[in-house]
Amino acid sequence: VAIAGATGHIGKTILDVLKQNQNHKVISLSRKASNGHDTHTIVADYNNIDSVADVLESNGVHTVISAILVKDDESSPSEINLVRAASKSRPTKRFVASDYAAPIPEEKQFGRILDRAGTAKELRQTDLEWTSIRVGQISDSFGIPHIKSYLPFRPLNVDVANKAAAIYGSGHDVIAYTYSFDMAQFLVAALDLPKWDEDLFCCSDKVTINEIVKLAEKITGGGLRIGPEFNVAYDSVEKLQRGEMTELPAYVESYSVVPKRILQVSFATYSLYAIDGLFDFPKENILNAKFPDIKTTTIEDMLNLWRNK
Template identity: 40%
Template sequence: MVNIAVAGGTGKVGKTILEVLKSQTRHKPFLLTRSSTPSNDDNVTSVTVDYSDITSLAEALERHEIHTVICCLPYEGDALKVGQGNLIKASEASVHTKRFVPSAFGINYPKEAVKELPVLAHYFQAIETLRQSSLEWTLFQNGCFLDYWGHPHIKSYLRPSPFGIDIAGKVAAIPGDGDTRFTVTYSFDVAKYVVAAMDLDEWPETTRIAGDIITWKEFVNLAESITGSKFQVFYDSVEKLERGELTELPSQVPCYATFPKPRFQWFMAIFSRWTADEEVCYIPGELNVKVPDVQPMTVKAMLETYWRG
């Protein structure tokens, strides 16, 4: 048994991983939080930290004998640059801390994407910092989250970010030609794999997870078959997506209340385009082979469970 701390464990992916971590008994879960209010959860120990202070961070890791840090800090503001950057340095300074998981849990981001999404510079910097450190570390890749097509029925802490297919609206806006393979994984399956990987003797630099591997055309065919409805299908060319344009889906409209439409469409056009590139979004599931006890949800299972007509 080792002590495992989750940074950013109160939102989205971090909350999901912490929930699964709390459900097992092999390791003791800790939550690194900026909040000074004690958690009322008896299954997790909350540790108040200041991400701007490397010394106090290291002392907190030492005091609680944290062996592994799982960083789930968001890709917003200075969370990666300051929070994760300092947490890596503090982990290396801590005698007890041996392993580190950087905030990733997504696709194989291309380095040139920094031009469009500057925050990714801090993502790549974390990788270089870890390579130069004495820590054992691994970066988890799982493709796109299957949750986006299970909302609002599926259990998920992720914010709805629909693209490609609107199952409720019976509309599809397929990126590219629809024949490119890409990977999707349910967030709770990602969490199960991450927690299972804590027991592996060795970690590769990249740990790949695949809930399911599918093409957009296959996705639409499954959705039509299982819902019993014919979908209206549009195709968004890569060139169109490169201009930041995409066909609007009815399920995207509610997102504009918290994510202004021009920004949302620009952002989702980037991710839609990436699903047409197997170098980016096709993630083979090597970890699946090592952890056969985890049986991930497939696209077909998700559709049959939440959308059968």
């Protein structure tokens, strides 16, 4: 198994879990040399398809797991070239796309989602068996910094540390949340499945934003507040459609990485996705049912880490 992007947030998470599995030998592909000594790391130039294909073939790679951060027109070709290299490598039969999110209909796609869609189109033109691990929303920010995570702290609607919440619509829409290390466990388990679908679903918990706020209030010992007059802010669909939503205190530290307007539009769009039911998964064809021994970390588990903090 080769992990591309193993030094990134998702890649390191998958690598940590995969190293504990004795069924698979793992190598890491990286644009830069790694200082780590416990995993065989190979520098890969994704602009050179033949070179990457040679790396995969010479190492007998059966499955490529992509964790390349696909975020713009520059990074998207890297993953597409990796697909082309995997297709040229004779021992390589399977490919996991770097699309660890919910499946979004084409007419609702924007930004990074559009960039990642190019990989799926390329994969459909190959003979590779491939999949995307579908997680709904990643839940790590509910537990950071009290839970192990390599992901950046970027809470969407509930800012536990600052006791603030912005509820979209009615707040009754169900969301499938997945802790990053649970996702990695399901992915590694799925490597042994005899057949893959294009989408493999998993989740750690299914809850509504109202239920999360109620739990957080109970655990932190008081109402969540935004400003001096509001316990919770409610954002209407009309407001979200304008690309606006209530600013939580935790957003401010993200503006140095993501400009305020872009973050607002993105988070408002994700909130609309939730209202449209795009972050809820059917119970059938879910990896949780195939691997019942994998114990997941629920939202309540994460919020409980905030007790007495």
